[in-house]
Amino acid sequence: MRGTVGYLAPEWFSGEAITPKPDVFSYGMLLIEVISGRRNKEGLDDGVENFRPIQLANAVNKWEDVIILLDCRLEGKANIDELSRACKVACWCIQEDEKDMPTMRQVIQILE
Structure with a gap:
């Protein structure tokens, strides 16, 4: 196994x-x-609900305003459509079942 904690895909642990x-x-x-x-690892001591990928997935699934997830240093200055697209792509990429994940080619096409 190789990789950085917090970035390892579930396949590495499933065998x-x-x-x-x-x-x-x-x-x-x-x-x-x-x-x-x-x-992403920050806040794990406060419980899983504060894990940023879970916060992002919940916001996207509930159609909430994703601007609250944006880096506060940007002071809300972002294209909402692009931010929403990036959030959806991130959620698509981190699914547990690799069969449900996109290819990098698909990711690039969507982000372009």
């Missing part, structure tokens, strides 16, 4: 064959950090 999808998972986790301006 299943490793595909290119763990890179997609890691990209999704990194995208969440770029959006929020903070490490």
Whole structure:
């Protein structure tokens, strides 16, 4: 096993064959950090509900305003459509089942 804690895809722990999808998972986790301006691991001591990927997924699933997830240093200055798209792509990338994850080609096409 190789990788950084917090970026490892579930496949690394399941014993299943490793595909290119763990890179997609890691990209999704990194995208969440770029959006929020903070490490995903911060706040885990406060409980799983404060884990940034869970906060992002809950906001996207409930159609909440994703601007609250944006890095506060940006002072809300972001294109909401682009932010929403990035949040949805991040959620798509970090799914537990690799069969449900996009390819990096799909990620790039959507973000472009």
